[in-house]
Amino acid sequence: MKCFPLFCALILSTWCDAQSVTIGHESAPVSYFRMPDQPLPPHFTTYKPDISIPYHELTKTGSTESSLIDQYLVLEGYRKVTTGGDVLIEAGISEFMIWGEHMNTRRSKSKDKDGNEQVKLSYSMEVKYSLPMSVRVTDKMDNTLLDRNIFTMSDTRTWTSQVFNSISELQSHWRVHKKTKVADLHRELMREGLRQVSDLINNQFGYRRMKDNARFETMGKKKHPEYDVFQQNVEIIKNGFKLMSADKALDEVKIKIKPALAFYSEAEKKYKTGSKDGDRLKHICHYNLALAYYWMENFEQATFHAQAIQKWDSKDKDAKRLLEDIEYVQSSLSKADRSSRHKIVVGGKS
Numbered sequence: 001m002k003c004f005p006l007f008c009a010l011i012l013s014t015w016c017d018a019q020s021v022t023i024g025h026e027s028a029p030v031s032y033f034r035m036p037d038q039p040l041p042p043h044f045t046t047y048k049p050d051i052s053i054p055y056h057e058l059t060k061t062g063s064t065e066s067s068l069i070d071q072y073l074v075l076e077g078y079r080k081v082t083t084g085g086d087v088l089i090e091a092g093i094s095e096f097m098i099w100g101e102h103m104n105t106r107r108s109k110s111k112d113k114d115g116n117e118q119v120k121l122s123y124s125m126e127v128k129y130s131l132p133m134s135v136r137v138t139d140k141m142d143n144t145l146l147d148r149n150i151f152t153m154s155d156t157r158t159w160t161s162q163v164f165n166s167i168s169e170l171q172s173h174w175r176v177h178k179k180t181k182v183a184d185l186h187r188e189l190m191r192e193g194l195r196q197v198s199d200l201i202n203n204q205f206g207y208r209r210m211k212d213n214a215r216f217e218t219m220g221k222k223k224h225p226e227y228d229v230f231q232q233n234v235e236i237i238k239n240g241f242k243l244m245s246a247d248k249a250l251d252e253v254k255i256k257i258k259p260a261l262a263f264y265s266e267a268e269k270k271y272k273t274g275s276k277d278g279d280r281l282k283h284i285c286h287y288n289l290a291l292a293y294y295w296m297e298n299f300e301q302a303t304f305h306a307q308a309i310q311k312w313d314s315k316d317k318d319a320k321r322l323l324e325d326i327e328y329v330q331s332s333l334s335k336a337d338r339s340s341r342h343k344i345v346v347g348g349k350s
Contacts, residue, residue: 021277022220023284026234027213028241030295032341033077034208035332038145040087042337045346048085049073053093060096061187072194077207077346087139087205091197094132096186099156102126103170106163123170125161129185130154133193137201146204150193159185207344209246214291217284229263230284236260237292244295249343254296264289273312283309283316290322297340299326 049069058065073089074080104124112118132153137146159181164170202208216237219230240256268285272278290305303326309319333339 020221021224021280023280024218024220025215026218026238027215028238029244030212030214030241031244031246032210033246033344034203034210035329035336035338035341036203036205036207037332038204039336040139040145040205044086044139045079046081046085047075047078047087047089048081048083049075049089049091051091051093054095057093057095057186060183061190062183063187063190068194072191072198073201074198075206076202076209077344078205079346085140087137087145089201090136090138091194092134092136093190093193094153096131096189097129097153098182099128099130102128103167104160122163122165123167124163125170125174127159127182127185128156129159129182129189130156131186131189131193133190133197135197135200137205146201148200150196150200151189157185157189207346214241214295216288216291219284226281233260233263234288237288241295244342246342246344250296250340257292257296261289261292279312282312283318287318287322290319294322294326294329297329297342299330302326 051065051068051073053065068091073091075087075089078087102125104126106122106124108120108122110118110120130153131151132155133150135146135148135150136144138144161170161174161181164173216234218234219227221227237257237260240253240260243253243256244250264285268282268289271281271285273282286305286308290302290309293299293302293305303323306319306322306326309316313319329341333341338344
């Protein structure tokens with residue numbers, strides 16, 4: 001009979017642990033236009049791309065000027081033209097330079113079964129190279145909007161071959177594979193630089209379609225009595241966010257998630273802060289409201305709910321990060337003179 005109180009305490013402890021609140025996460029898809037860091041005048045709608053590269057250098061890469069332009073010199077949100085254009089984008093690629101080939105010798109020491117020291121030599125080829133590249137963007141009045149070196153002559157790279165057991169093996173391999181390897185290094189560095197050009201011009205001036213995931217909070221433990229209702233409402237948000245498109249207004253999404261927002265608004269009122277469970281339940285409600293309103297571009301409500309979390313936890317990282325995101329998006333929309341990150345029409349209002 002003495003074991004009975006201990007048994008009851010153990011059962012009670014297990015039951016209480018099952019009821020405790022933990023926070024899980026569910027991802028919902030989001031789609032939007034990224035605002036440019038340096039928005040072009042609102043009446044600009046077209047761009048003309050151009051690439052300058054010596055013909056003999058181009059042939060080594062296996063590409064054509066038009067294929068490189070179509071892949072890397074696209075200003076998202078704007079219409080490409082072959083003459084005129086509100087902005088001219090010029091990428092300049094110079095000669096691929098091989099600064100030297102150097103044979104490395106590596107010594108490694110080991111001991112044989114008798115304890116005698118053995119020295120083993122191995123050999124590899126090292127190639128030092130560079131490819132100067134730049135990008136310039138001007139408007140139709142010939143004002144310079146961007147002038148940047150992507151790589152300079154001194155921005156050298158080093159490639160090292162696999163290791164060989166003898167000099168003759170290395171030399172034999174290099175005679176056969178040198179031409180192909182140098183062409184690969186040339187092509188890879190050129191495409192790396194052009195990817196940087198693409199990112200740069202679009203981050204500065206373009207309206208890029210973006211896809212990501214927003215992480216909403218939910219109940220972490222399935223045994224909690226309120227798990228099902230919290231899960232149902234985060235699923236409502238996830239299903240609503242599946243309707244989000246950068247090219248469409250948010251009206252349909254707002255209607256779809258409205259029941260979940262109503263649930264979180266009512267639920268947060270019944271939880272009290274001051275205990276771990278109360279804090280976590282209230283956090284789930286306020287954070288999901290803040291995040292949902294952020295993506296619905298109701299920044300006033302998003303700010304209100306993020307700041308509500310800070311009232312009982314001023315150092316909460318989730319709320320702090322979300323408030324920073326809200327401030328950034330509001331600033332970027334204001335700079336671009338846009339009211340939304342959705343349904344963007346270049347040359348007009350969203």
